[in-house]
Amino acid sequence: MNPCVTTEFLDGITVITLNRPEVRNAVDAETARALHAAFIAFDDDPASRVAVFHGAHGHFCAGWDLQAGARLHAAGVEGSALAHLEWAPGAERPLGPMGPSRLLLSKPVIAAVSGAAVAGGMELALWCDLRVMEADAYFGVYCRRFGVPLIDGGTVRLPRLIGMGHAMDLILTGRKVEADESLRLGLCNRVAPTGGAREAAIMLARQLAGFPQATMNADRLSAHRQCGLPLADALQQEWAGGRACLDDALAGAARFASGEGRHGKF
Secondary structure, rough: OOOOOEEEEOOOOOEEEEOOOOHHOOHHOOOOOOHHHHHHHHHHHHOOOOOEEEOOOOOEEEEHHHHHHHHHOOOOOOHHHHHHHHOOOOOOOOOOOOOOOOOOOHHHHHHEOEEEOOOHHHHHHHHEEEEEEEOOEEEEOOHHHHHOOOOHHHHHHHHHHHHHHHHHHHHHOOOEEHHHHHHHHOOEEEEOOOOOOOHHHHHHHHHHOOOOOOHHHHHHHHHHHHOOOHHHHHHHHHHHHHHHHHHHHHHHHHHHHOOOOOOOOO
């Protein structure tokens, strides 16, 4: 595996870490492929229930590696020639420009956001199911100033997450969004002390890993897949995913009746 992407296993939790400190964890083509492979390996591993996506050395990800882009420009490469960015029709596990951004995994991923999560790095964080953000971390469509488009889901996921009005503000201006505003907008789910996002995300991952997995993952996929569906179709899809978990539901009802998990206790 590319040493710029490392994987650690912690009792059912997979921690995937970007490690390119010289460019604040910006992603080039090789790193994108390594990230894609790491998340597919997580999804295929039955022993791993939740992933934590982390950036080493104080930054989550500064986006696409503009230095690598500058080298391509100097070599006379045109944008239309970047064939590896294309989305092959019918691809089952398509590779995104930043790596995993075109995947819909079967299990949750939590972003542990420190420092900069900007441009494509922000898009990677948006790809995750949940975001734990350090108090001095920040988001921003910083690629706005360089003419680099959002092609890793930013224009799709951001409006779905925080609404069109707020999303347009961030997409058009490219302004910095700090942790307190991110929490208020719903851009992040938790704020941790500086230096604490990784451990807070692992703690949250352990909570998710402790739930009945089939039911949680069926509900998660239904929520992801309902976007754009007519109500009746979305409800039918929800039922189709949930009906396979009804044995678990009855077992859970028996645990409740015996006194387990009452009054909101986990």
